[in-house]
Amino acid sequence: MINNSIVNDFLEGIVDEDDLKNVKAIIEALIEGIETDEAIHEKTGIKLNTVRKLLYKLHDASIATYKRNKDPETQWFTYTWKFDKEEYVEKITDFYTNRLNERQEALDNLENNLYFVCCMDQEHFKGDYTESSEYEFYCPVCDYELEPYDAKKEKTLLKRRITLDKKNFKKFEDAINKQ
Numbered sequence: 001m002i003n004n005s006i007v008n009d010f011l012e013g014i015v016d017e018d019d020l021k022n023v024k025a026i027i028e029a030l031i032e033g034i035e036t037d038e039a040i041h042e043k044t045g046i047k048l049n050t051v052r053k054l055l056y057k058l059h060d061a062s063i064a065t066y067k068r069n070k071d072p073e074t075q076w077f078t079y080t081w082k083f084d085k086e087e088y089v090e091k092i093t094d095f096y097t098n099r100l101n102e103r104q105e106a107l108d109n110l111e112n113n114l115y116f117v118c119c120m121d122q123e124h125f126k127g128d129y130t131e132s133s134e135y136e137f138y139c140p141v142c143d144y145e146l147e148p149y150d151a152k153k154e155k156t157l158l159k160r161r162i163t164l165d166k167k168n169f170k171k172f173e174d175a176i177n178k179q
């Protein structure tokens with residue numbers, strides 16, 4: 001339930017790319033029931049500061065919670081951490097569903113509309129018939145003519161991504177159900 005490209009993409013929205021490996025190791029430690037930053041640091045070998053930083057990022061994303069306790073002897077606060085599996089599954093599911101909907105919508109738009117692009121540089125302009133007619137089919141950037149957009153490549157790419165995401169989400173669900 002950790003090693004999945006959808007999970008990676010979701011976690012990259014929470015932590016920097018450099019921290020992806022670390023945050024996954026921390027989630028694994030939490031799932032094993034390791035509760036304190038010190039113990040996670042010892043188990044994973046990740047710097048204590050990084051462990052703390054990433055735990056709070058997981059907390060901000062609502063997938064980890066902590067309890068603060070006062071040590072009666074030292075009067076120091078200790079924090080015990082817990083992984084919120086239900087919230088994690090829900091967050092990943094939402095992330096997957098939103099992305100799938102966006103891509104499906106983009107694909108539907110390409111299937112159902114004719115788009116026009118600048119004949120010199122597609123970065124200049126891309127718009128549907130109505131938008132393009134507003135510019136009388138001339139590029140608003142360089143004033144060269146607009147031409148019909150060949151959507152074949154983009155459609156193929158979207159279809160491939162949609163298929164892959166569906167497959168990977170199925171794997172994610174299977175891993176969850178196995179636990």
Ligand SMILES: [Zn+2]
Pocket residue numbers: 118119120121124125139140141142143144
């Ligand atoms: Zn142009």
